[in-house]
Amino acid sequence: MALERKDIKNIAHLARLAISEADIPEYARNLSNILALVEQMQAVDTSGVTPMAHPLDAVQRLREDGVTETDQRDHFQQIAPAVEDGLYLVPKVIE
Template sequence: MAIDASEIQKVAHLARLSIDDSQVEATANTISSILELVDQMQSVNTDNVEPMAHPLDATQRLREDVVSEVNNREQLQSCAPAVEDGLFLVPKVIE
């Protein structure tokens, strides 16, 4: 899929990007080559390939789920302008 200079200028305008006129043709060539690579990758047969979440076969190390801090709710809420049932009250911003 080839991209021409007019499309680059149109997309740059929509994206509010400033591309110098001397760079438009080079940018079009670069984007065209990227799109050609994507087309080439899409033509590869991946029917028997299992999807991977990560390229390395790694497992997440888990830690024990224990409380590690003291409950300071009353102390932290003592300077709040409005508190109810242990919750901070804030002004409504969405109606």
């Protein structure tokens, strides 16, 4: 499956990745090669095979309801790029 320029742009947008126009052909080539590799899967008939999401046949463990965490805002926000009054700041979100 060969990807085109517009496919790459779409995917990059979905993934929120800025890529330069100049790099698009290289991405298209590499991604197409990877998809060609992946295409080999289609040769196998998997009808009736249960999809395996997890390596182990285990079930979800449940945690008792209870507050175990304390306020660490100052600690966590030391590594934040932009904060004010305890809030994380982002460019204006328009609703």
